[in-house]
Amino acid sequence: MKKYWPLIIILVYFTIQLPFLSADPDTLVDTYSRGPWTDEGGYVSQVKNLVNHHHFDINETDCFVLAPFYNILMAPAFFIFGTKLIVGRLVTLFLSLGAVSLFLLNRKFRHFGIFLSLFVMLEFHIFQFAHYALAEVVCLSLLLFSFYFFLIACQAKEYRKKIRLIFVSVFFSFLCYFTKISFTYVIGLVPITAFIIAIRESIIKRKFDFRDYRFPCHVLLITVALFGIYFLCWCLPNMDRIRYVLSRLTTGFYASTVKMVLVDAWYIFINKFWTNIFRINLIHFLVFIFFTTVFFTIKKIKFKNVPLLIFSSVWLLFELTRMPLHYLPYRYLLGFIFASGAILSTVYSEWTYHYGKLQYLFFTLAIIIAFFNLKNNYDAYNRRTFQLGAINNYLADYNLKDKPVLGSWASTVCWKNKAIVLPVWYKYYNWIDPIKKFNPALVVTELDESDSNEAYKNEGIDLNKISDSCRVFDVWNYKLVLYWIKSMKEIRPN
Numbered sequence: 001m002k003k004y005w006p007l008i009i010i011l012v013y014f015t016i017q018l019p020f021l022s023a024d025p026d027t028l029v030d031t032y033s034r035g036p037w038t039d040e041g042g043y044v045s046q047v048k049n050l051v052n053h054h055h056f057d058i059n060e061t062d063c064f065v066l067a068p069f070y071n072i073l074m075a076p077a078f079f080i081f082g083t084k085l086i087v088g089r090l091v092t093l094f095l096s097l098g099a100v101s102l103f104l105l106n107r108k109f110r111h112f113g114i115f116l117s118l119f120v121m122l123e124f125h126i127f128q129f130a131h132y133a134l135a136e137v138v139c140l141s142l143l144l145f146s147f148y149f150f151l152i153a154c155q156a157k158e159y160r161k162k163i164r165l166i167f168v169s170v171f172f173s174f175l176c177y178f179t180k181i182s183f184t185y186v187i188g189l190v191p192i193t194a195f196i197i198a199i200r201e202s203i204i205k206r207k208f209d210f211r212d213y214r215f216p217c218h219v220l221l222i223t224v225a226l227f228g229i230y231f232l233c234w235c236l237p238n239m240d241r242i243r244y245v246l247s248r249l250t251t252g253f254y255a256s257t258v259k260m261v262l263v264d265a266w267y268i269f270i271n272k273f274w275t276n277i278f279r280i281n282l283i284h285f286l287v288f289i290f291f292t293t294v295f296f297t298i299k300k301i302k303f304k305n306v307p308l309l310i311f312s313s314v315w316l317l318f319e320l321t322r323m324p325l326h327y328l329p330y331r332y333l334l335g336f337i338f339a340s341g342a343i344l345s346t347v348y349s350e351w352t353y354h355y356g357k358l359q360y361l362f363f364t365l366a367i368i369i370a371f372f373n374l375k376n377n378y379d380a381y382n383r384r385t386f387q388l389g390a391i392n393n394y395l396a397d398y399n400l401k402d403k404p405v406l407g408s409w410a411s412t413v414c415w416k417n418k419a420i421v422l423p424v425w426y427k428y429y430n431w432i433d434p435i436k437k438f439n440p441a442l443v444v445t446e447l448d449e450s451d452s453n454e455a456y457k458n459e460g461i462d463l464n465k466i467s468d469s470c471r472v473f474d475v476w477n478y479k480l481v482l483y484w485i486k487s488m489k490e491i492r493p494n
Contacts, residue, residue: 005104005110005114006101006104006105006110006113009104009114009117010097010100010101010104013097013117013121013122014093014097016374016377017093017127017130017131019381019384020128020131020380020381020384021089021090021093021131022085022086022386022389023384023385023386023389024037024384024385024386024387024388024389024475024476025037025040025128025132025476026128026380026383026384027383027385027476028277028380028383029124029125029128029129029330029380030329030330030331032271032329033329033330033331034451034476034477034478035134035329035331036129036132036134036331037388037409037412037475037476038408038409038412038451039134039412040085040088040089040132040133040134040412041085041133041409041410041411041412041413041414041415041421042061042063042408042411042412042423043063043066043067043070043071043133043134043135044063044070044071044074044078044083044088044133044411045060045061045063045410045411045421045422045423046058046060046061046063046064046071047071047074047078047083048078048083048411048414048421049420049421050075051075051079051082051083052083052418052420053402053418053420058238058241059241060422060423060429060430061422061423061429061430062245062248062249062428062429065181065238065241065242065245066180066181066182066245066249067135067179067180067181068178068179068234069175069178069179069180070135070138070179070180073091073138073179074088074091074133077091083415083418084415084416085133085392085415088133089131089133091133091138092130092131092132092133092134092137092138092141093130093131095137095138095141095142096121096130096137096140096141098141098145099141099142099144099145099148100113100116100117100121100144101113102144102145102148103116103144103148104117106148108155108305109148109151109308109349111348111349111352111353112305112308112345112346112349113345114363114366115344115345115348115349115366116341116342116345118366118367118369118370118373119281119341119344119345119348119366119369119370120337120338120341120342120345122370122373122374122377123281123337123341123373124277124278124373124376124377124380125277125278125330125333125334125337126334126337126338126341127373127377128377128380129330129331129334134331135179135180136180136331136332136334136335137334138179138180139176139177139179139180139183139335140176140334140335140338142172142173142175142176142179143172143173143176143183143186143189143315143335143338144338145169145172146169146170146171146172146173146176146189146190147169147311147315147342148169149165149166149168149169149172150165150166150169150190150193150194150307150311151305151307151308151311152165153165153166153168153169154197154307159215162215163218166190166194166215166218166219166222167222169190170190170191170219170222170223170226171226173186173187173189173190173223174226174227174230177230178230178234181242181246182332183335185318185321186318187223187227188223188318189311189314189315189318190219190223191216191219191220191223192314193307193310193311193314194215194216194219194220195213195216195220196310196314197216197306197307197310198212198213198215198216200306200310248428261324264323264324264325264326264328265323265324268323268328272328272330272333277376280369280372281369281372281373284344284369285340285343285344288344288347288348289343289344289347292347292350292351296350301354303350304350304353304354305346305350308346308349309343309346309347309350311342312339312342312343312346313343315335315338315339315342316336316339316340316342316343318335318339319335319336319339320336322335322336348362348366385476387473387474387475387476388412388413388475390473391413391473391475391480391482392413392414392415392416393416394471394473395414395416395417395419395442395482396416396417398417400414400417400418400419400441400442401417401418402418402419402420403419403420403440403441403442404419404420404421404422404438404439404440404441405419405420405421405422405440405441405442405443405444406422406423406424406430406434406438406440406442406443406444407423407424407443407444407445407451407452408423408424408425408445408451408452409445409446409451409475409480410422410423410442410444411423413444413480413482419441419442422434422438422440423452424445424452424455424456425452425453425455426452426453426454426455426458426459427453428453431452431455431458431459432459433459433461434455434456434459434461435461435466435485440485441485442482442483442484442485443456443463443467443482443483443485444480444481444482444483445463445480445481445483446478446479446480446481447472447478447479447481451478463481463483464483466483466485466486467483467484467485467486468484468485468486469484470482470483470484471484
C-alpha cells in the first residue's frame, strides 16, 4: 500500500483543484492587488496575439520583457490546445505537481515530499496560485526541480555523474529566473549552498582541503556560464527595454530608511502573516522549529540530510530580501511560504527518521495542520465567483476576431474570442492617442480608469462620447466598463 501513496496524493490534490479551474481568482487571495485578476490574461497577451494573429511585437507590453520563458513555455500549449484560460492554468498545475512528485517518488525523500504536500501545497495561497496562469508558481516549481537534482547530485558517488546532475540543477534555477526577472535573486542559491556544505565539512574535519571545494567551484562555473548566456543572449540585446520596465516598476519599491524598513516589516507581519488564514501556519512553524532546535541541540542529534536543510535555509534567507518592499502582494511571498515549508518538512522528516516509533504522531500533527489549510480552501470553494467568466461569455457572442481590444483587463476578458489585445498604461505602454492609433472595437477599463492611471482622461479622451454604448460589470472590488466604440458599431452578436 505504501508504494501507492505518492500516486494517491497526486490524484487527490489534482481532484480537489478541479472545481477552481474555471472560477475567478479567490476574493481573499490578495486583497491589496488586482494582479491575480488582470495578469492571468495580461502576462500571455503577446503570446495570444502570436497564436491567434501570427504577429509578435515585444513592444506591445512589458510582459515578455518581465517573463520571457513563461511566455515561451505557454506558446506551444496555446498553439496545440488553443488560447484558453484553462490551458494556461493546467500548465501551471501540472508543473507544480511534477515538481512535488519527484520527491514523493524517491524513497529517500518521500517523507519530505509528503510533508511538503501537507504544509505547502495545501496552504491557502499556494493552493490558489497553483491553479492560476501566472509565472510565480511556475518559477517555484522550476526551483523545486533544481532543489531535487541538487540533492541527488550531493548523494552521487561518481564525480562525472555528480557534475551532470548539478548541471541539471543549475539549469533549472536558470530557467527559474529566465521565467520571470524578479526571481533573478536565485542565481546564487545553488553555488552558495554548495560552498556552505563544503565549509561545514572543513569545520567538522578541522582541516582545510582544496579537494572539498572542487565540487562547489564547478557549481559556480556552471552557474556563471549559464548566467553569462542569459545576460549576453537576452539581457544585453534588450537592455533598454529591461531598464525602461524596471525603472517604472521598481521606483519607490524599497524603503529608504531603517525606520521605514521597520514600519514596512510590521505592516507586512500584521497584514500578511498575522491573519486568520495564515496565523496557525506561522505559529506552527516558529514553535516547531524552536522546539526542534533546542531538543536536537540538547540531545546532540545530527541531521541525516544536511543538504536538504541547508538548501531550504539559504532559500529562505534569499526570500527575506523581498521583505523591505513597499509593494508586497501575496504572490511575491509565495517563495517565502515555499522555503519555510521546505524547512518545516525537512525537520519533520528528520523526526520520523530519528524517532521512527513516533512517526505516526508527527504525521497526525501534519494532517491536523493540513485540515486547517483544507478548511481555508473549502471556504474558498464556497465563495467562488464566475464574474470574469460571465464577461468572457458575453464577449464570445460578438465578432471580435482580428479586432483590437484595449485595456489592462482586455486579455483577461477575451479568452473566448480572437481579438487583438493591448494593455494601456499612462506614460508606460500604448497611452499616446490609443483610439486613433489602434482603432479599437472595444475599450475595457475600470469606471475611474485607475487601472490605466487615467490614461484616457489624461489624453483628453472621453470614452462616453466616443463610444456607441457601454456595459458595466461588477468584478470583485471593481466596476468594469466595456465601451463599444462608435466606429466599430457594425459588430453584432454572432
